[in-house]
Amino acid sequence: xxxxxxxxxxxxxxxxxxxxxxxxxxxxxxxxxxxxxxxxxxxxxxxxxxxxxxxxxxxxxxxxxxxxxxxxxxxxxxxxxxxxxxxxxxxxxxxxxxxxxxxxxxxxxxxxxxxxxxxxxxxxxxxxxxxxxxxxxxxxxxxxxxxxxxxxxxxxxxxxxxxxxxxxxxxxxxxxxxxxxxxxxxxxxxxxxxxxxxxxxxxxxxxxxxxxxxxxxx
Amino acid sequence: xxxxxxxxxxxxxxxxxxxxxxxxxxxxxxxxxxxxxxxxxxxxxxxxxxxxxxxxxxxxxxxxxxxxxxxxxxxxxxxxxxxxxxxxxxxxxxxxxxxxxxxxxxxxxxxxxxxxxxxxxxxxxxxxxxxxxxxxxxxxxxxxxxxxxxxxxxxxxxxxxxxxxxxxxxxxxxxxxxxxxxxxxxxxxxxxxxxxxxxxxxxxxxxxxxxxxxxxxx
Amino acid sequence: xxxxxxxxxxxxxxxxxxxxxxxxxxxxxxxxxxxxxxxxxxxxxxxxxxxxxxxxxxxxxxxxxxxxxxxxxxxxxxxxxxxxxxxxxxxxxxxxxxxxxxxxxxxxxxxxxxxxxxxxxxxxxxxxxxxxxxxxxxxxxxxxxxxxxxxxxxxxxxxxxxxxxxxxxxxxxxxxxxxxxxxxxxxxxxxxxxxxxxxxxxxxxxxxxxxxxxxxxxxxxxxxxxxxxxxxxx
Amino acid sequence: xxxxxxxxxxxxxxxxxxxxxxxxxxxxxxxxxxxxxxxxxxxxxxxxxxxxxxxxxxxxxxxxxxxxxxxxxxxxxxxxxxxxxxxxxxxxxxxxxxxxxxxxxxxxxxxxxxxxxxxxxxxxxxxxxxxxxxxxxxxxxxxxxxxxxxxxxxxxxxxxxxxxxxxxxxxxxxxxxxxxxxxxxxxxxxxxxxxxxxxxxxxxxxxxxxxxxxxxxxxxxxxxxxxxxxxxxx
Numbered sequence: 087x088x089x090x091x092x093x094x095x096x097x098x099x100x101x102x103x104x105x106x107x108x109x110x111x112x113x114x115x116x117x118x119x120x121x122x123x124x125x126x127x128x129x130x131x132x133x134x135x136x137x138x139x140x141x142x143x144x145x146x147x148x149x150x151x152x153x154x155x156x157x158x159x160x161x162x163x164x165x166x167x168x169x170x171x172x173x174x175x176x177x178x179x180x181x182x183x184x185x186x187x188x189x190x191x192x193x194x195x196x197x198x199x200x201x202x203x204x205x206x207x208x209x210x211x212x213x214x215x216x217x218x219x220x221x222x223x224x225x226x227x228x229x230x231x232x233x234x235x236x237x238x239x240x241x242x243x244x245x246x247x248x249x250x251x252x253x254x255x256x257x258x259x260x261x262x263x264x265x266x267x268x269x270x271x272x273x274x275x276x277x278x279x280x281x282x283x284x285x286x287x288x289x290x291x292x293x294x295x296x297x298x299x300x301x302x303x304x
Numbered sequence: 305x306x307x308x309x310x311x312x313x314x315x316x317x318x319x320x321x322x323x324x325x326x327x328x329x330x331x332x333x334x335x336x337x338x339x340x341x342x343x344x345x346x347x348x349x350x351x352x353x354x355x356x357x358x359x360x361x362x363x364x365x366x367x368x369x370x371x372x373x374x375x376x377x378x379x380x381x382x383x384x385x386x387x388x389x390x391x392x393x394x395x396x397x398x399x400x401x402x403x404x405x406x407x408x409x410x411x412x413x414x415x416x417x418x419x420x421x422x423x424x425x426x427x428x429x430x431x432x433x434x435x436x437x438x439x440x441x442x443x444x445x446x447x448x449x450x451x452x453x454x455x456x457x458x459x460x461x462x463x464x465x466x467x468x469x470x471x472x473x474x475x476x477x478x479x480x481x482x483x484x485x486x487x488x489x490x491x492x493x494x495x496x497x498x499x500x501x502x503x504x505x506x507x508x509x510x511x512x513x514x515x516x517x518x519x520x521x522x
Numbered sequence: 523x524x525x526x527x528x529x530x531x532x533x534x535x536x537x538x539x540x541x542x543x544x545x546x547x548x549x550x551x552x553x554x555x556x557x558x559x560x561x562x563x564x565x566x567x568x569x570x571x572x573x574x575x576x577x578x579x580x581x582x583x584x585x586x587x588x589x590x591x592x593x594x595x596x597x598x599x600x601x602x603x604x605x606x607x608x609x610x611x612x613x614x615x616x617x618x619x620x621x622x623x624x625x626x627x628x629x630x631x632x633x634x635x636x637x638x639x640x641x642x643x644x645x646x647x648x649x650x651x652x653x654x655x656x657x658x659x660x661x662x663x664x665x666x667x668x669x670x671x672x673x674x675x676x677x678x679x680x681x682x683x684x685x686x687x688x689x690x691x692x693x694x695x696x697x698x699x700x701x702x703x704x705x706x707x708x709x710x711x712x713x714x715x716x717x718x719x720x721x722x723x724x725x726x727x728x729x730x731x732x733x734x735x736x737x738x739x740x741x742x743x744x745x746x747x748x749x750x751x752x753x754x755x756x
Numbered sequence: 757x758x759x760x761x762x763x764x765x766x767x768x769x770x771x772x773x774x775x776x777x778x779x780x781x782x783x784x785x786x787x788x789x790x791x792x793x794x795x796x797x798x799x800x801x802x803x804x805x806x807x808x809x810x811x812x813x814x815x816x817x818x819x820x821x822x823x824x825x826x827x828x829x830x831x832x833x834x835x836x837x838x839x840x841x842x843x844x845x846x847x848x849x850x851x852x853x854x855x856x857x858x859x860x861x862x863x864x865x866x867x868x869x870x871x872x873x874x875x876x877x878x879x880x881x882x883x884x885x886x887x888x889x890x891x892x893x894x895x896x897x898x899x900x901x902x903x904x905x906x907x908x909x910x911x912x913x914x915x916x917x918x919x920x921x922x923x924x925x926x927x928x929x930x931x932x933x934x935x936x937x938x939x940x941x942x943x944x945x946x947x948x949x950x951x952x953x954x955x956x957x958x959x960x961x962x963x964x965x966x967x968x969x970x971x972x973x974x975x976x977x978x979x980x981x982x983x984x985x986x987x988x989x990x
Contacts, residue, residue: 179869
């Protein structure tokens with residue numbers, strides 16, 4: 087069975103380690119915050135200028151001065167701090183953020199990522215994505231394995247304008263966990279009940295299948 | 305009569321304008337704060353991280369956490385702010401400080417200044433002087449016209465290692481007020497009772513004397 | 523010297539056509555609402571606006587776009603604005619999209635007297651086109667220049683009559699950076715107090731950077747994405 | 757993850773000979789007294805110390821100089837220290853003097869992931885020797901590199917168990933810049949409080965930059981130039 091978006095987030099949450107500072111992008115990555123394993127303390131960074139992001143506020147307690155990078159009303163946790171956008175991206179560039187999770191439109195088997203622009207259609211802008219992918223020590227992409235037309239999003243080369251080159255370390259889709267290696271995507275885990283053949287058929291970039299591929303544990 | 309150090313400071317204080325942000329160096333420049341003209345509001349910057357420096361504290365009210373760039377215990381005035389050293393020199397480099405007053409060992413008639421090192425003797429370091437002279441919009445040097453040996457400190461070229469090049473705008477000594485122009489030192493004012501001839505004889509660099517030179521008003 | 527202005531209209535009075543403006547805020551959070559309204563009322567045109575976002579159709583910089591006051595927009599994300607899209611596609615509006623961290627750091631560079639900075643953001647992408655590249659410690663960087671803006675217009679939570687500013691929560695964002703970067707900086711504040719009332723240890727923007735300040739009024743503080751949890755959810 | 761250490765000795769325990777250290781403070785103001793005492797007790801040698809000043813003969817970094825623990829000193833002003841002078845003239849101590857603003861900005865650059873910065877400080881002087889020069893808008897600048905320090909050791913007024921720091925008055929100086937710049941940052945604080953007690957709007961150093969924190973004790977806070985006015989003076 088292919089994973090739900092929640093399950094993709096749940097699987098990514100297994101990558102978290104105690105003491106990690108983590109930046110979660112918009113969409114599936116945001117859901118990762120709901121699955122932080124017990125006993126692990128993780129601090130969420132929001133690149134508009136906050137460390138220690140908490141859950142959404144209760145209705146009636148929204149504060150327009152307190153939003154995340156997705157412009158959603160949020161709260162803070164104990165030990166949080168606010169800072170300006172230069173310091174925010176300063177700590178990102180300096181490699182102080184341990185893990186960045188973000189969505190993508192395409193990923194290449196060399197780790198290139200495209201997620202900000204579709205030529206001919208509307209250009210919304212890159213926001214902080216280019217800074218994050220250029221600087222993060224560890225980048226995990228959370229996305230669907232194929233686009234709505236059924237075409238693979240894991241490609242030999244990105245066709246869309248790049249957000250960053252050779253930066254993605256891992257990809258978690260509804261079908262698989264893949265690592266970006268020097269020789270292409272390496273299949274690490276299958277979604278429960280998903281056949282290796284299905285993953286092979288839906289991966290256009292170079293895919294390394296090394297022996298028996300284990301199922302994910304969720 | 306040659307000016308006292310206090311009178312040099314008093315003369316420099318006449319250069320202050322309402323709303324100026326001013327950095328005063330150690331020695332005579334510090335005394336300028338005592339002669340700020342009535343009706344003029346000036347904010348003093350101390351490059352270790354303070355805007356709005358006030359006078360020395362009353363005895364018993366010294367705070368080791370509150371010092372100026374000369375490491376003297378001080379106080380703050382209403383509207384003051386503390387910041388780190390990067391912001392402090394950031395505002396200096398960005399030209400936000402309107403006037404810098406500092407001492408010098410030598411000044412050349414091109415506006416070069418030397419005030420941080422005497423080769424062969426102890427090297428104490430430049431502190432913030434090189435940043436200040438490289439960035440300040442307006443730099444006034446407060447110093448004695450001659451060194452203890454009676455040699456002119458206003459030279460065709462500095463003999464000591466430079467602190468900055470072509471940066472000094474004006475010099476106030478116990479004998480004269482001089483402006484640094486493209487053609488050398490221009491004598492603007494004489495100390496009361498000091499003859500132009502004495503100033504000429506004690507100025508080794510190129511000196512422009514244009515007609516009758518007025519006496520300073522103190 | 524008096525930095526205090528009566529209101530937005532007097533504070534922005536000398537902003538003329540063709541000016542280059544920085545406007546603080548992230549999304550609609552921490553934007554100078556009063557000053558934007560005054561700029562719309564003044565009707566100045568051909569503006570170059572540097573701001574992380576371009577507002578929404580009927581609020582923020584969107585109000586200036588609707589009036590066709592903006593010639594060029596320099597931003598990192600502009601995805602919430604249909605009028606923006608229309609003007610962009612019709613060629614009425616010039617747009618330069620740059621990474622958010624680059625935008626922030628180019629503001630800071632101006633305020634810190636640094637003519638250029640190096641960032642890895644955009645290396646290997648179209649953002650790198652025409653820019654100087656340089657390798658430090660085996661990693662590639664782009665050289666990006668400090669911004670040069672005629673006016674910076676920012677919004678703070680509290681301010682004093684000397685121009686010292688304090689921001690609240692994530693409404694800080696680009697405001698302190700732009701406050702440092704304008705040739706003339708105009709600050710609107712929710713609470714204007716006499717100099718001496720703010721703790722000097724907690725000033726975010728020292729007054730030296732601020733030339734004009736006024737007490738704002740009628741803040742709408744619109745929320746773009748109202749997300750809440752019910753009392754029962756985790 | 758626990759960032760809280762019992763005391764200076766445990767916090768600096770893994771600092772070994774030949775380490776590159778940043779030490780916060782300006783003069784004797786805001787220096788990490790406890791950590792310096794622990795480094796003296798530990799007896800580590802051949803250290804490279806980056807600090808604006810080198811203490812005085814019998815306090816601050818001067819205590820480490822007396823024990824000959826410092827191989828190289830990178831500072832902007834060292835004029836208060838006779839033992840320093842003796843070691844410098846005898847060739848025991850290597851010294852690099854750099855402008856104060858350059859020192860500060862090279863720390864910030866490290867903390868902000870900027871490999872190099874441009875500054876006009878030192879142009880036309882011996883500080884420029886061997887450095888890359890570059891003209892922007894008709895003005896000459898030097899390119900200066902970000903520092904690369906193994907440990908940054910800073911002193912704050914208040915800190916919390918997550919490593920968030922607040923400094924007091926001019927004891928702030930280089931401390932927040934160095935706190936951002938160390939591969940491992942050790943903070944000693946006068947008041948250590950549980951996370952959540954400090955107002956998130958007024959944190960000077962966010963905890964992400966701080967790996968170790970401890971409650972300091974017995975602060976001497978020596979004054980270098982005790983200047984006062986009598987109640988009758990103006």
